[in-house]
Amino acid sequence: MAVFRGKASEAGEAKVAGERSLLLGIGISAIGIGMYVPFSLVFFHHVTGLSFTLVGLVMTVTGVAGLAFMPLAGSAVDRFGAKRVNLVLYGIRALGFALYPFAGSLPAFAAVALVTALADRSFSVVQQSLIGEVARGAARDRLQASTRALQNAGMGAGALLVSGVLALWGTGAFTWTAWANSLAFALAGLLVGRVRPVPAERSGPSAGRPAAGYRMVLRDRPFLGLTAANFLTALGYSALSVLFPLYLSTWLAAPDSLTGAAFTLNTALCAGIGVLVAGRVRRSGARRTRSAALGALLFAAAFAGQIVLGTLRPGQSATLVALLVIVVVYTLGELVHSPSGGALSVSAAPEPVRGRYLATYQLSYSLATALARTLPKGEWWWKSAVLGTLNIGAFFPLLFLSAYRLPGGVAAVLGSAGPLFVVGLAALVLGERASLRTVLAAVVGAFGVSMVVLTADAALDLVGVVAGVVSSASMAAGTVMTKRWGRPEGVGPLAMTGWQLTAGGLVIIPVAALVEGAPPALDGDALLGYGYMMLINTGIAYWLWFRGIGQLSATSVTLLGPLSPLTAAVIGWAALGQALTPVQLVGMAIAFGATVAGQLAAARTPQSFSSSEKNDRNISMDLTDGRVRR
Structure with a gap:
């Protein structure tokens, strides 16, 4: 329950007004996401009655449109504030999932999916901006770590929940899970609405005027360098779901069940010790740049370990132990890099144009995820x-x-x-x-x-x-x-x-x-x-x-x-x-x-x-x- 505290235990960390409500809302929202993301194609097929081909095509097109919408979401944050835009996106997602069971035709499904995809793709930008709006200093790092832990735990719980529901009531229960998602997003919005932003820090008479827009972002070469570096690191985040199963089956000829075990271990560690690891890094006094770099180095160490293991190919017991160590090192890299990298991007963004800066930064994650899902294989x-x-x-x-x-x-x-x-x-x-x-x-x-x-x-x-x-x-x-x-x-x-x-x-x-x-x-x-x-x-x-x-x-x-x-x-x-x-x-x-x-x-x-x-x-x-x- 330490995640839901209202005060920081470390000295010097300011209290975040409404922190418990914010984190509880994020957790409930993550449960809703976990109820459909692992089964998205099957989920929407059963909810709408459309063919898998049409559902897949619509999801691809609307997903691309959502990426193109992210810069506009950043502009909206700078104009109206992250909290207002966050609540609007929660409302759109709640309405979208409430309407999905009635979207039985292709035009209706495409329209609902497009609006919902715009909100889904933009949500990470707005949520990061909201953390910057409600917290300062080390409190941002704490919120970043707590958010990631809750998202992992919530998505895992949501996936288990919908699996149990389907086992009991069959595919007809997908409609009820759609409405449960709608309720989860609505409740999350109500809870997040209780958080209160801290007063803006103004360094001059024009500090609150975002006149430069994206021109200012494109001229900020250090920030663009940070974004480019994050794109490479973000590929590491996708490795466990994309490259690791391929590595096990083609290089080690290991059973597919090990992939599920690796996912389970990664999720359990992220949810269970994520806040503790981030707190330890924060108390060590390490700069965010150094801790983010340490996380990237741990990713690199995990990948190097896979190369060594695939080259040496020891006995079965040694291979299992080595795989356990590799997954733990990979997860530690994730836990060290995520809060530091996220807080670093928020702090590097000037407050009047924070939304635009974070929209640019979050594109590195979205593009890396899209690329990693369909990487070429072999001769391709x-x-x-x-x-x-x-x-x-x-x-x-x-x-x-x-x-x-x-x-x-x-x-x-x-x-x-x-x-x-x-x-x-x-x-x-x-x-x-x-x-x-x-x-x-x-x-x-x-x-x-x-x-x-x-x-x-x-x-x-x-x-x-x-x-x-x-x-x-x-x-x-x-x-x-x-x-x-x-x-x-x-x-x-x-x-x-x-x-x-x-x-x-x-x-x-x-x-x-x-x-x-x-x-x-x-x-x-x-x-x-x-x-x-x-x-x-x-x-x-x-x-x-x-x-x-x-x-x-x-x-x-x-x-x-x-x-x-x-x-x-x-x-x-x-x-x-x-x-x-x-x-x-x-x-x-x-x-x-x-x-x-x-x-x-x-x-x-x-x-x-x-x-x-x-x-x-x-x-x-x-x-x-x-x-x-x-």
């Missing part, structure tokens, strides 16, 4: 690196180099020659025999694009021409090899897209740093544009592109390429008032006609599909079928 590490380099890492730098050095639309014409590269590579690698009509469609399409984009100031430059040709060849090779390799079993196009974007980004970052230096500070408009390019123009666009490669032949996909400059010309006419000449209009008609003709020609060629592509086709049928399986 190097395959993802190759595809990411061809489709993104080499393609984009060469494309922009060509565009800078070739004025007058020449770069776009070179890019429209990509289908010709794909036709040749598909014949060599995939055995796709292109008809004469397909080849003519590619040539005529490139000619039509040239009529649209070429201007009087067009000029040739050797470096630009080489860059344009190589960029087209790189994208063509990436398209063909994506078709050739398909996807590993059980991995969807969204995960494949993430692998390739990550690999391509890692190739581009050092090139951009060497050529252009550090990125400039971004204002609000630039951040909105950057967010649009990340989510819509890159993430969703590439997801659709790779999904299309799984559904169609490589030639069919690449013959859609000429539509890109045509779309740009139409947008320029509609949004910017740019005039289109008769020659451009004729060129657009030629390019569009060639695209349609190429698709018709490619459709007559029989296609074979790998197992992953057949899975894509089944998913597509699920999405287009008007009936919903129950």
Whole structure:
């Protein structure tokens, strides 16, 4: 019961008004989360009656949308205060789970899931901000440790509770657990509402004015460095649930039951001694930076121990003892790093823009968790690196180099020659025999694009021409090899897209740093544009592109390429008032006609599909079928 105390036992720690209510609310909320998170796909399938495919798709899309919403949650905290936003999020979650049993159609489920996902994804940002709002100094560390202990205990209790309910009353009890979740979130909100923030610390007349917004965060390089370091450490938090089971089964050939034992031990230690370990670290007088670094070193020691154990492979008894030590060391790293790292991020954030700072910091956890859940395995590490380099890492730098050095639309014409590269590579690698009509469609399409984009100031430059040709060849090779390799079993196009974007980004970052230096500070408009390019123009666009490669032949996909400059010309006419000449209009008609003709020609060629592509086709049928399986 020491967790629920109202006064700190250590001297110098200020009392937090309403601390017992705050922690009790966090514990009840964690029980609600534990009742559905371990069974989320099955939970929502039974509650709504929708198919597993539709539930999984909606959860993926709404989860991504929730990540994009986190910066807005940070802004809301700075504007309205963490406590108010926290109560709003509790209310949204309570309402969402109360409505889930009535969301039997796809639009209704998607709407409820979207609103609830926005609240779920943003909650960690708001809760961290609330700790900073109600506590100062060492009290923050204590609250961080108590919060983590209660979350582990609550989620474990919630999972056990729902398992018992299902064992007694079957899957029909999922509806009642949804309403129990709603009640838990509502009660948690009422309890948290009793906590009282401490007066704001003002260092100047403008201390409470968050005028700088995210520009201030992006200019704070020490904080961005802290966030980047936390991203690497956050991968360690996901290791027990993602990498440890794989390590046991593939490297040690150990029984799967050991995974459950490791989870149980980790949860019990976090719930039982988390506050004690954090208190011991706090009383030692260690700086937060050093204790956070110590936690990261303990993570590293646990991973090094796994490598040594997998290499030596001693007898069964020694292996079990070594695994026990590894899990204990890993858990100690978690217990030492979590309160110190969390309190460090809160303290490093200036009070007027704390919400924005913590939204940026919490993205490191969310991105690490999303990445760790679907890490490549085996040969897909190097395959993802190759595809990411061809489709993104080499393609984009060469494309922009060509565009800078070739004025007058020449770069776009070179890019429209990509289908010709794909036709040749598909014949060599995939055995796709292109008809004469397909080849003519590619040539005529490139000619039509040239009529649209070429201007009087067009000029040739050797470096630009080489860059344009190589960029087209790189994208063509990436398209063909994506078709050739398909996807590993059980991995969807969204995960494949993430692998390739990550690999391509890692190739581009050092090139951009060497050529252009550090990125400039971004204002609000630039951040909105950057967010649009990340989510819509890159993430969703590439997801659709790779999904299309799984559904169609490589030639069919690449013959859609000429539509890109045509779309740009139409947008320029509609949004910017740019005039289109008769020659451009004729060129657009030629390019569009060639695209349609190429698709018709490619459709007559029989296609074979790998197992992953057949899975894509089944998913597509699920999405287009008007009936919903129950």
